[in-house]
Amino acid sequence: xxxxxxxxxxxxxxxxxxxxxxxxxxxxxxxxxxxxxxxxxxxxxxxxxxxxxxxxxxxxxxxxxxxxxxxxxxxxxxxxxxxxxxxxxxxxxxxxxxxxxxxxxxxxxxxxxxxxxxxxxxxxxxxxxxxxxxxxxxxxxxxxxxxxxxxxxxxxxxxxxxxxxxxxxxxxxxxxxxxxxxxxxxxxxxxxxxxxxxxxxxxxxxxxxxxxxxxxxxxxxxxxxxxxxxxxxxxxxxxxxxxxxxxxxxxxxxxxxxxxxxxxxxxxxxxxxxxxxxxx
Numbered sequence: 001x002x003x004x005x006x007x008x009x010x011x012x013x014x015x016x017x018x019x020x021x022x023x024x025x026x027x028x029x030x031x032x033x034x035x036x037x038x039x040x041x042x043x044x045x046x047x048x049x050x051x052x053x054x055x056x057x058x059x060x061x062x063x064x065x066x067x068x069x070x071x072x073x074x075x076x077x078x079x080x081x082x083x084x085x086x087x088x089x090x091x092x093x094x095x096x097x098x099x100x101x102x103x104x105x106x107x108x109x110x111x112x113x114x115x116x117x118x119x120x121x122x123x124x125x126x127x128x129x130x131x132x133x134x135x136x137x138x139x140x141x142x143x144x145x146x147x148x149x150x151x152x153x154x155x156x157x158x159x160x161x162x163x164x165x166x167x168x169x170x171x172x173x174x175x176x177x178x179x180x181x182x183x184x185x186x187x188x189x190x191x192x193x194x195x196x197x198x199x200x201x202x203x204x205x206x207x208x209x210x211x212x213x214x215x216x217x218x219x220x221x222x223x224x225x226x227x228x229x230x231x232x233x234x235x236x237x238x239x240x241x242x243x244x245x246x247x248x249x250x251x252x253x254x255x256x257x258x259x260x261x262x263x264x265x266x267x268x269x270x271x272x273x274x275x276x277x278x279x280x
Contacts, residue, residue: 025172029260032076034075043117048099049098050091050117053089061085062127064114064133066133067201069132070183074262081270088123092113100190100200140209154223157238222248224249224251
């Protein structure tokens with residue numbers, strides 16, 4: 001019976017991943033590819049080597065991916081914005097092509113990694129579009145290094161660990177986690193250490209962030225708090241609370257998408273980001 005149930009769950013996960021017969025928010029479209037960058041490399045920051053790539057010219061916009069992901073997930077956004085902006089993507093500490101060291105994962109540290117990369121690229125101020133962990137990193141920078149951000153589009157962040165839903169029974173996340181492991185083996189400088197990496201970052205997820213109204217009150221960066229109406233990972237009270245606590249922040253709930261809105265309805269996501277970036 002247990003084997004049959006596992007087979008059914010796996011089949012449902014694969015159905016969700018391919019989108020066959022599923023609602024849009026129950027799909028996990030394929031990971032995009034990045035176009036050929038104008039520039040890419042490894043930046044030595046905080047004892048690790050951060051992989052980054054740049055596309056196009058104009059005002060700088062940095063896209064920061066979510067936990068277990070990598071920069072390839074932004075492929076559709078890079079293609080949409082490289083003609084108008086200097087688009088930068090980076091693989092976060094321990095993710096994708098970026099190395100990690102013995103330092104425990106923490107959002108303050110990962111925010112410091114972003115600042116270090118900006119320093120390497122000689123970028124004084126950047127608009128940041130963050131997904132999940134990337135959004136939390138963006139909020140951390142807005143709280144502690146506001147002079148480095150011109151704008152912040154924070155998609156699918158949480159205030160503290162209690163704001164994260166149980167994803168164990170989500171077929172979309174089941175498919176994502178399986179995919180992330182394969183991508184780690186393909187991209188990482190330590191391809192056989194996925195289990196160790198996941199254990200390390202899980203400690204961070206279980207304990208961070210722990211923000212209060214006073215932390216959000218520090219933010220003066222023009223900010224939109226954004227989420228999908230079917231986000232399976234973030235409790236639905238989180239975006240409203242963050243927007244209420246952040247001075248002048250906008251709140252946007254995108255319809256018919258989940259934690260993976262930028263893949264599920266990239267046209268909608270890109271229009272929203274474009275509108276936000278164009279606002280003065």
